[in-house]
Amino acid sequence: MAENLTIFELERYALEDGPGIRTVVFFKGCNLHCLWCQNPESQQRRPQVLYYRKQCVGCGKCIETCPAGAIDTASDLGFVTIHDRCTLCASCVDACFYNARRIAGEVRSSEDIMREIMKDQSFYENSGGGVTFSGGEPLLQIEGLVDLASRCRSEGIHTALETAGSVPWDRFERIFPYMNLIYFDVKHIDPLVHERVVGAPNGVILNNLIRLSREFEPVIVRIPVIPGVNDSPEVIGDICSFLSTRTRVRKVELLPFHRLGSGKYAALGREDSMEGVPSLDKAACLPLAGLGKRFGLDITVGAGH
Numbered sequence: 001m002a003e004n005l006t007i008f009e010l011e012r013y014a015l016e017d018g019p020g021i022r023t024v025v026f027f028k029g030c031n032l033h034c035l036w037c038q039n040p041e042s043q044q045r046r047p048q049v050l051y052y053r054k055q056c057v058g059c060g061k062c063i064e065t066c067p068a069g070a071i072d073t074a075s076d077l078g079f080v081t082i083h084d085r086c087t088l089c090a091s092c093v094d095a096c097f098y099n100a101r102r103i104a105g106e107v108r109s110s111e112d113i114m115r116e117i118m119k120d121q122s123f124y125e126n127s128g129g130g131v132t133f134s135g136g137e138p139l140l141q142i143e144g145l146v147d148l149a150s151r152c153r154s155e156g157i158h159t160a161l162e163t164a165g166s167v168p169w170d171r172f173e174r175i176f177p178y179m180n181l182i183y184f185d186v187k188h189i190d191p192l193v194h195e196r197v198v199g200a201p202n203g204v205i206l207n208n209l210i211r212l213s214r215e216f217e218p219v220i221v222r223i224p225v226i227p228g229v230n231d232s233p234e235v236i237g238d239i240c241s242f243l244s245t246r247t248r249v250r251k252v253e254l255l256p257f258h259r260l261g262s263g264k265y266a267a268l269g270r271e272d273s274m275e276g277v278p279s280l281d282k283a284a285c286l287p288l289a290g291l292g293k294r295f296g297l298d299i300t301v302g303a304g305h
């Protein structure tokens, strides 16, 4: 029987989430709340209405059609959705001629997602690509993930997982047989700073990484480099020291902070904690990557393969 999954995007022809040409399945729902999250619509498991004020002409059609009284114009932010009143009926989305409203997230069966994935099988074969499970945190929907990943494996499709690692260990054991590659995020070694900027302590995450690096390969660590949080040689050096002494990970990617997802905070009616912080240049991260040699790590800047 096919499992249901809550996803917020299915991206075809992706080039930065593993080798070759890939389809990326973005799972909705995350148990972390990183201040710099570029996909804030991924955090809640439940689908949500996004409202793009720049496209809104103020015609009021959405508020007229909303049966739940879930659109508010009291603030100066426009026609804002009151998420806990919204029943996700999509009437406002259909009523808006200007595409200023859309629903992020949908529940789809693994069979249905698989049909979409199979459309690009020849691209995977010719480019050495495959499917990447990203999020959100895919391991929070373990039954659906195992079902979908096992379907990919039976078709001979390469599979990769992107995880933040804050889950019970047995979730990793469940997906080992169906995964070819795991990307694992590390943000900070100091537990107090980690809790402040990510919303959860890092003990489980680091212990999972130690064990994962012994029981599975390849594991590639990804470090989002965030101004004022971990963009110093000291903090990156602490992470490198941990990786080199406590894990078998040798390949690391530094991902410079960018602002591509910043408009989504306003679309959700949320404050952007990184408002006004400029994107980081790749060049600014090169000296941090240079630290790798000292710790016996192969560090590159940007998502490689």
Ligand code: SF4
Pocket (backbone or CB within 6 Å): 055, 056, 057, 058, 059, 060, 061, 062, 063, 079, 095, 096, 097, 098, 099, 100, 101
């Ligand atoms: S229907 Fe669309 S354009 Fe009209 S007020 Fe609502 S969001 Fe704005």
Ligand code: SF4
Pocket (backbone or CB within 6 Å): 049, 065, 066, 067, 068, 069, 070, 071, 081, 082, 085, 086, 087, 088, 089, 090, 091, 092, 093
């Ligand atoms: S999805 Fe339905 S309930 Fe939610 S804001 Fe739009 S019209 Fe109202």
